[in-house]
Amino acid sequence: MTTRWVAGHLPPAFAREARWHTLAFGDLQVEVPRLDAPAMRELARHVAAAGREHLKPLAVSTVIGHVDRAVARLLDPQDPYRREADALLPRVTGLDAGMVSLALTGYLKTFRAPQLHRFVAEDFANPKVLDEFQPAVKGGLVRALGPRLLAHSWAGNVPGLPLWSLACGLLVKAPAIGKLPSAEPVFASLFARLLAEVHPPWAGCLAVLWWPGGEPEPAATLYAEADTVLAYGGTETMRQLRVQVPPHTRLLAFGHKLALGLVGRQALDAQRGPATARLAAHDVARYEQQGCYSPHVFYVERGGRLAPREFAQHLAGELANLQQRYPRRTLALEEAAAVARWRDAGQAGLGEGDAWIADERGAWAVSYADSFRPLAPTAGQRCVQVVAVESLDQAVDALAPHAPFLQTVGVAVEPAALLPLSERLAAAGATRICALGGMTAPEAGWHHDGRFNLLDLVRMVEIEQGAERSAERYAPYAQEET
Numbered sequence: 135m136t137t138r139w140v141a142g143h144l145p146p147a148f149a150r151e152a153r154w155h156t157l158a159f160g161d162l163q164v165e166v167p168r169l170d171a172p173a174m175r176e177l178a179r180h181v182a183a184a185g186r187e188h189l190k191p192l193a194v195s196t197v198i199g200h201v202d203r204a205v206a207r208l209l210d211p212q213d214p215y216r217r218e219a220d221a222l223l224p225r226v227t228g229l230d231a232g233m234v235s236l237a238l239t240g241y242l243k244t245f246r247a248p249q250l251h252r253f254v255a256e257d258f259a260n261p262k263v264l265d266e267f268q269p270a271v272k273g274g275l276v277r278a279l280g281p282r283l284l285a286h287s288w289a290g291n292v293p294g295l296p297l298w299s300l301a302c303g304l305l306v307k308a309p310a311i312g313k314l315p316s317a318e319p320v321f322a323s324l325f326a327r328l329l330a331e332v333h334p335p336w337a338g339c340l341a342v343l344w345w346p347g348g349e350p351e352p353a354a355t356l357y358a359e360a361d362t363v364l365a366y367g368g369t370e371t372m373r374q375l376r377v378q379v380p381p382h383t384r385l386l387a388f389g390h391k392l393a394l395g396l397v398g399r400q401a402l403d404a405q406r407g408p409a410t411a412r413l414a415a416h417d418v419a420r421y422e423q424q425g426c427y428s429p430h431v432f433y434v435e436r437g438g439r440l441a442p443r444e445f446a447q448h449l450a451g452e453l454a455n456l457q458q459r460y461p462r463r464t465l466a467l468e469e470a471a472a473v474a475r476w477r478d479a480g481q482a483g484l485g486e487g488d489a490w491i492a493d494e495r496g497a498w499a500v501s502y503a504d505s506f507r508p509l510a511p512t513a514g515q516r517c518v519q520v521v522a523v524e525s526l527d528q529a530v531d532a533l534a535p536h537a538p539f540l541q542t543v544g545v546a547v548e549p550a551a552l553l554p555l556s557e558r559l560a561a562a563g564a565t566r567i568c569a570l571g572g573m574t575a576p577e578a579g580w581h582h583d584g585r586f587n588l589l590d591l592v593r594m595v596e597i598e599q600g601a602e603r604s605a606e607r608y609a610p611y612a613q614e615e616t
Contacts, residue, residue, distance in 0.1 A: 200329070209243070285311055287364070300312070300325060395432040396433050407445060427573050
């Protein structure tokens with residue numbers, strides 16, 4: 135039986151302007167709203183005006199309070215919004231329902247009030263600059279102002295991703311219009327509606343709708359009206375955006391990235407080795423390696439009590455266990471073909487000492503290389519490579535060509551090795567170094583791709599010290615010099 139669900143969020147005055155497009159996910163049909171260019175222009179101006187009235191005058195602590203109330207409801211398993219998310223996200227993504235629910239809960243917990251205050255404190259030594267002019271260290275006063283209108287272009291590879299940019303935009307008091315991803319139109323729709331319910335004046339400060347990727351209109355119309363465009367996606371999406379976004383609009387683009395794991399010999403004894411493999415397996419299985427922080431290769435150091443080949447075997451065993459608990463989603467034809475090509479190439483390229491460990495039904499695969507292999511992405515979908523190295527330095531030395539695409543490195547090393555290794559990884563281009571098991575769950579306030587979450591969104595306005603002194607001349611209490 136086919137189920138129909140209506141996505142998106144538009145201010146009430148624009149609901150009748152929408153045309154509707156159907157996105158099909160098996161027996162679920164999702165209706166997404168779209169507007170033509172003239173209606174998009176009017177929507178952009180309406181949202182910006184509503185933001186001036188109902189969002190920008192609020193204290194940042196008040197904004198955090200409203201977002202926290204919305205997130206608290208999504209963390210409540212009995213709340214209608216959370217129940218709808220739990221029911222719909224597995225159907226549109228194909229991901230296992232248990233995995234989606236577990237990962238979503240962990241993700242949402244990083245957007246509670248204490249964590250949101252950390253977001254702000256990470257970028258602003260004095261968060262009150264978001265509310266009013268504050269004393270500057272050098273003298274004078276300074277104020278941070280968010281965009282008059284912020285446009286979001288979201289990717290659909292990871293469920294819940296829009297929460298990140300929506301929350302960041304709200305923290306700098308930016309009214310927003312977001313483009314729903316065709317692959318996952320549910321979460322942004324639910325969150326925008328929930329925010330409007332938690333704080334009704336925000337109903338006009340946010341809009342969430344859809345248009346085909348690559349279509350020049352109404353995208354160009356929106357981007358011409360916005361101060362800033364915050365975009366996620368692959369290389370082709372970034373190319374299109376650079377054409378559509380005019381020079382006067384700031385483009386903050388987060389494109390394709392690579393992640394990897396490094397396992398030191400100290401993590402490879404009889405007790406810690408299997409536990410480390412378990413953590414690595416969770417990083418691989420969560421979101422089926424679709425995130426920019428998902429590992430595709432683990433470099434494993436020789437010299438531990440557990441050999442790299444044995445680590446690969448433990449990793450395979452853990453992936454098999456996860457397949458029983460959280461089955462991999464059914465692949466689309468193109469995805470299945472990519473996995474088949476990677477498996478064929480991997481098996482054909484096995485050398486002396488190499489090994490191939492895989493599920494006979496194709497649900498996961500571990501390719502073990504007994505000699506060094508350069509970093510390269512796999513086909514994803516729980517396909518991973520384990521490479522033996524004489525030292526972790528050997529792996530880091532080979533990362534330089536990938537510097538523009540490096541992001542997360544998960545590490546399992548002793549304390550004495552952590553800082554020296556991190557220095558070398560930073561020089562090679564990595565922007566996030568974390569523990570294995572936490573690769574797909576960044577901490578609140580992390581610097582996405584090495585950038586600021588909030589500072590990149592604002593413009594700083596300064597009142598120079600000289601202007602303060604000059605104003606004193608015209609005060610009613612000023613006395614003329616004799």
